[in-house]
Amino acid sequence: MGKLISFRLALAVPQLILVALVVFLMTYLVPGSPAAAILGTSANPERVAAVEAQLGLDQPFFTRLFTWFGSAIQGDLGNSYAVGRPVTDMLLERMPATLSLVFGGLVVAVLIGLTLGLLGGTRPGSTTDRVTTTITAITVAIPEFWLGIILLLVFSVQLGWVPVLAYTPIEVDPLRWAQGLILPSIALGVGSAALIARSMRTSMAETLSARWVDTLTATGMSRRRVIFRYGLKNALIPVLASTGLTVSILIGASFVVGQVFAFPGIGDLMLRSVIGKDFPVVQGGVLMIAVIVIAVNLVLDICYGLLNPKARPE
Numbered sequence: 001m002g003k004l005i006s007f008r009l010a011l012a013v014p015q016l017i018l019v020a021l022v023v024f025l026m027t028y029l030v031p032g033s034p035a036a037a038i039l040g041t042s043a044n045p046e047r048v049a050a051v052e053a054q055l056g057l058d059q060p061f062f063t064r065l066f067t068w069f070g071s072a073i074q075g076d077l078g079n080s081y082a083v084g085r086p087v088t089d090m091l092l093e094r095m096p097a098t099l100s101l102v103f104g105g106l107v108v109a110v111l112i113g114l115t116l117g118l119l120g121g122t123r124p125g126s127t128t129d130r131v132t133t134t135i136t137a138i139t140v141a142i143p144e145f146w147l148g149i150i151l152l153l154v155f156s157v158q159l160g161w162v163p164v165l166a167y168t169p170i171e172v173d174p175l176r177w178a179q180g181l182i183l184p185s186i187a188l189g190v191g192s193a194a195l196i197a198r199s200m201r202t203s204m205a206e207t208l209s210a211r212w213v214d215t216l217t218a219t220g221m222s223r224r225r226v227i228f229r230y231g232l233k234n235a236l237i238p239v240l241a242s243t244g245l246t247v248s249i250l251i252g253a254s255f256v257v258g259q260v261f262a263f264p265g266i267g268d269l270m271l272r273s274v275i276g277k278d279f280p281v282v283q284g285g286v287l288m289i290a291v292i293v294i295a296v297n298l299v300l301d302i303c304y305g306l307l308n309p310k311a312r313p314e
Contacts, residue, residue: 004305012294019290027279034277077284087284098265104181105250108189117200124205140194148187148260184261204235244297
């Protein structure tokens with residue numbers, strides 16, 4: 001396992017460097033001056049040039065790149081052009097809301113996905129299989145923002161079962177935190193549940209068609225025991241491998257769902273920063289998200305290696 005962890009950590013370094021270079025280049029190529037965006041349309045060219053010099057925007061590309069990259073390596077993501085605050089502090093303040101939403105979406109996706117996949121995979125070709133396959137085909141086609149709006153209208157506005165747009169930090173009130181996550185988590189997790197269900201359905205069907213399953217059944221062991229004691233563990237291995245992709249999708253989709261439910265997360269901050277050309281916040285946000293995605297995939301790879309020795313590097 002040590003080799004697997006070392007290999008994945010070594011692979012993460014060039015991934016982060018590539019992400020940092022791409023996001024810096026993209027923000028550099030965006031037309032328009034951040035100084036002009038800060039000062040407004042009424043600012044004269046001399047004032048814009050003065051603010052650009054103050055922010056270091058008049059420096060050559062590689063000077064700006066190496067300055068930002070050197071600071072980022074030391075954990076300093078710079079200061080916001082708009083408010084002058086450290087980007088790291090701004091992102092860390094928003095991180096709990098984003099992680100709460102992604103966590104809630106992942107729980108919904110795993111619960112629904114594994115249930116549908118298990119029902120279909122244990123009875124391939126049956127009516128149950130066709131029904132679950134149809135459900136997954138429908139759910140994967142539903143846009144997250146549309147589902148979020150429908151959930152808000154039905155369960156918050158019409159029925160009043162859950163509060164409207166009410167994110168509460170967990171340290172303030174854990175119960176209200178959980179209540180505020182219900183609808184956003186469902187809106188976020190349903191689409192990804194279909195991906196997990198398809199993977200689980202295929203994996204379980206292949207597992208139960210193996211010869212060793214027939215051998216266990218021939219010994220008199222009940223089918224339920226074969227499925228839950230032996231088949232489920234083997235079927236979950238490929239599903240675990242695909243969960244990393246699911247987390248990446250959830251993080252991206254959380255930006256959209258967060259806007260529907262007015263979540264004060266990183267997505268809201270980055271959207272405002274893109275509009276205002278507050279590039280240090282955009283660069284820092286993308287880099288921090290990349291670190292989270294790589295860390296989650298590293299943990300999943302380690303779990304995958306523990307369950308499947310063949311996946312460990314020799």
